Amino acid sequence: MVTLTKAEEKIMKILWGIGKGFIKDIIEQYPDPKPPYNSVSTIVRVLVQKDIVGFKAYGNSHQYYPLVTKEAYSKGQLSRLVKDYYNNSLTQVVNFFSESKKLDEKELDEVMRMLEDLKKQKNG
Structure with missing residues (x-):
């Protein structure tokens, strides 16, 4: 992209x-x-x-x-950002947000729920 x-x-x-x-x-x-x-x-x-x-x-x-949806462009740019700046590591991305304290408790709960759902999908 x-x-x-x-x-x-x-x-x-x-x-x-x-x-x-x-x-x-x-x-x-x-x-x-x-x-x-x-x-x-x-x-x-x-x-x-x-x-x-x-x-x-x-x-x-x-x-x-x-010709390109906003969602497709956003996804491509986010993937590029994670690859280029965070070594393609979700752990490094989460660490960045946790260290910069940019997530409130509600957002952290939502992220945890999403990660649990993802874990179930991978194991299920």
């Missing part, structure tokens, strides 16, 4: 949210000040070249839509 730039991710988040749209529809989703039309259009064309976005032509206009 290809890694997107921040600008590309912003456009993808918009497309995942609206489903499909023209450049003007994408720009409408940005907060003020809105980016220039040509800048957004250039980034969308790059996403098309990367096979992340598809389009349907209506004369000279193009309606764009995501």
Whole structure:
């Protein structure tokens, strides 16, 4: 899975949210000040070249839509992060969160439940 730039991710988040749209529809989703039309259009064309976005032509206009789901992209990025920064070790990931104290007790309980379910599946 290809890694997107921040600008590309912003456009993808918009497309995942609206489903499909023209450049003007994408720009409408940005907060003020809105980016220039040509800048957004250039980034969308790059996403098309990367096979992340598809389009349907209506004369000279193009309606764009995501070819990759948000879930698939997120999963790929998380897998890459765990592989590249945590030696592909879930133990190191959990250790990071436990040391940085970013998990509250409710989240820890949920993680423990999920791990117990996973353990049952592996043994079952």
